[in-house]
Amino acid sequence: MIRLHNVSVAKNGKDILNNINWEVKKGEHWAILGLNGSGKTTLLNLLNGYLHPISGEVEVFGEVFGNTYIPDLRKKIGFVSSSLEAQFQAFESVLGMVLSGKFASIGLWEEVERTDVELAQNRMKLLRCDHLQDAEFGVLSQGERQRVLIARALMAEPKLLILDEPCNGLDLIAREELLKTIDQLSKEKECPTMVYVTHHVEEILPCFTHTLLLKSGEAFAQGHSVSLLNEETLSRFYERPVSVRLEQNRTLIALKDPIELK
Numbered sequence: 001m002i003r004l005h006n007v008s009v010a011k012n013g014k015d016i017l018n019n020i021n022w023e024v025k026k027g028e029h030w031a032i033l034g035l036n037g038s039g040k041t042t043l044l045n046l047l048n049g050y051l052h053p054i055s056g057e058v059e060v061f062g063e064v065f066g067n068t069y070i071p072d073l074r075k076k077i078g079f080v081s082s083s084l085e086a087q088f089q090a091f092e093s094v095l096g097m098v099l100s101g102k103f104a105s106i107g108l109w110e111e112v113e114r115t116d117v118e119l120a121q122n123r124m125k126l127l128r129c130d131h132l133q134d135a136e137f138g139v140l141s142q143g144e145r146q147r148v149l150i151a152r153a154l155m156a157e158p159k160l161l162i163l164d165e166p167c168n169g170l171d172l173i174a175r176e177e178l179l180k181t182i183d184q185l186s187k188e189k190e191c192p193t194m195v196y197v198t199h200h201v202e203e204i205l206p207c208f209t210h211t212l213l214l215k216s217g218e219a220f221a222q223g224h225s226v227s228l229l230n231e232e233t234l235s236r237f238y239e240r241p242v243s244v245r246l247e248q249n250r251t252l253i254a255l256k257d258p259i260e261l262k
């Protein structure tokens, strides 16, 4: 699904990603865990073809960037990020928003068929937001918006679904409800390969079979989440001792010592 080979990115004289090697195979779902400024957004922009590496090779769905027509490839990538929310019209209906995902348009300008509406309703049901179909997008809570945006991304039947910090701004219950919905989505037969980007270890659900730890623009560690998210690796990752415990098959961490302000 994705292959990055020795990929480096620099902007305005700053090295942002250094020599990244990363491969996502069909049937895997990945979490990308990184601190602020570690290069997560830059990595996503590479996958969407909005950025180009200064060296190395980016391959998505077997197509090597540089030899492929990126707009066609982008149609097969569902991208959900709160950074995109500002583009949408607050007064647009949820149903219209979800339907427009089929055409990757902002606003619904195309003729829709009954089968499109049925697919949209099916997607909204999957994301547990079908009761909101007549509401205006602008009045929704943050948790509801994320559900609608994921349902919208699924309208184009993408092969890859990128979820960029979907739990940002959610309270504990809204976060757990969204995570549970994502977990259920992962069990659907037609679920695309998911890449879930986060700052928080506890959001890495068991369905995210693999994790990439991104640190200062480098792939610090990667592999099966179960073996990777241990005390030793995470203490090195955060450069301070952390304690790790498992709860409901999810990794919870805490700093062992009080933080020292620099």
Ligand SMILES: Nc1ncnc2c1ncn2[C@@H]1O[C@H](COP(=O)(O)OP(=O)(O)OP(=O)(O)O)[C@@H](O)[C@H]1O
Pocket (backbone or CB within 6 Å): 011, 012, 014, 016, 034, 035, 036, 037, 038, 039, 040, 041, 042, 043
């Ligand atoms: N165009 C640019 N010119 C110079 N530096 C940049 C540019 N874009 C990003 N950076 C720097 O590269 C680093 C990585 O940025 P990026 O936005 O990819 O990190 P991130 O992991 O997504 O951060 P956050 O979690 O805070 O959103 C940051 O230090 C950022 O300041």
